[in-house]
Amino acid sequence: MIEFHNVEKYFGDFHALKNINLTIDKGEVVVIIGPSGSGKSTLLRSINGLNTISSGKLVINNFDIADKKTNMNKIRRDVGMVFQHFNLYANKSVLENVTLGPRLVLKENEEQSKKEAMDLLDLVGLADKAESLPSMLSGGQEQRVAIARSLAMKPQALLFDEPTSALDPEMIGDVLDVMKKVAHEGMTMVVVTHEMGFAQEVANRLIFMADGEVLEDDDTKSFFAHP
Ligand code: ADP
Ligand code: ADP
Numbered sequence: 001m002i003e004f005h006n007v008e009k010y011f012g013d014f015h016a017l018k019n020i021n022l023t024i025d026k027g028e029v030v031v032i033i034g035p036s037g038s039g040k041s042t043l044l045r046s047i048n049g050l051n052t053i054s055s056g057k058l059v060i061n062n063f064d065i066a067d068k069k070t071n072m073n074k075i076r077r078d079v080g081m082v083f084q085h086f087n088l089y090a091n092k093s094v095l096e097n098v099t100l101g102p103r104l105v106l107k108e109n110e111e112q113s114k115k116e117a118m119d120l121l122d123l124v125g126l127a128d129k130a131e132s133l134p135s136m137l138s139g140g141q142e143q144r145v146a147i148a149r150s151l152a153m154k155p156q157a158l159l160f161d162e163p164t165s166a167l168d169p170e171m172i173g174d175v176l177d178v179m180k181k182v183a184h185e186g187m188t189m190v191v192v193t194h195e196m197g198f199a200q201e202v203a204n205r206l207i208f209m210a211d212g213e214v215l216e217d218d219d220t221k222s223f224f225a226h227p
Helices: 040-047 072-078 094-104 110-123 139-152 169-184 196-202 220-225
Strands: 002-011 014-024 029-033 055-060 079-082 157-161 188-192 205-210 213-219
Touching: 002 040, 014 040, 014 213, 029 040, 029 196, 040 055, 040 079, 040 157, 040 188, 072 079, 079 139, 094 110, 094 139, 110 139, 110 169, 139 157, 139 169, 169 188, 169 196, 196 220, 205 220, 213 220
Parallel strands: 029 188, 029 205, 079 157, 157 188
Antiparallel strands: 002 014, 002 055, 205 213
């Protein structure tokens, strides 16, 4: 569902992505690792159009992003993104944070959006916080709400850009557990993370990037089988 063909990305003179060729199929959980500045985030952001690519071809859900007929808003709806910083609406309750997108964008009615949101808050273990404001939550809880909010848009794939990097260590496990549940429900996921335990346990495939290049792309077992 995500295909990179000879993708290059320049920021001015800086060559951020070098000849990227990747195919990610429906249902895969792919973890991307690599040193800071190696292009992981740039690669992820190009998938849902937050970054343009300089050349090559990028096809999402069979739609070439360079094709004028491709609706990038639809792509962004189909491919959700969870960021390091969750950016919840501070003056809205947890429940409203989750129902807002479905109501405004998917045109769901109040009853339906609330029911779905409560199911998702249940999934992330925060149904009892539905009426709380984000400021009442820990960072880990806020990130779990952000994941519920992304899922509420019924995406076909979810991208995670270092979702636990801004969290206190004791919060990380709960967020990774939620991501594991989402993976087990069959969501296609691309995750940039340094959490190698999560990678080994949940990912079916690992990609190692350095200096804008994919240096290794292997199934998880093989990846961990050699140094
Ligand atoms: P990673 O996620 O692996 O840490 P990034 O994809 O964020 O790496 O960044 C790769 C390189 O591209 C870095 O050197 C970064 O400074 C550069 N870069 C990223 N975004 C921009 C931008 N908008 N303008 C200029 N340079 C950028
Ligand atoms: P829904 O999200 O409503 O289930 P579908 O994915 O079934 O939508 O697509 C509805 C219609 O929109 C189909 O005809 C499909 O070909 C078209 N479509 C889907 N994604 C895009 C896109 N990114 N750009 C343009 N058309 C799209």
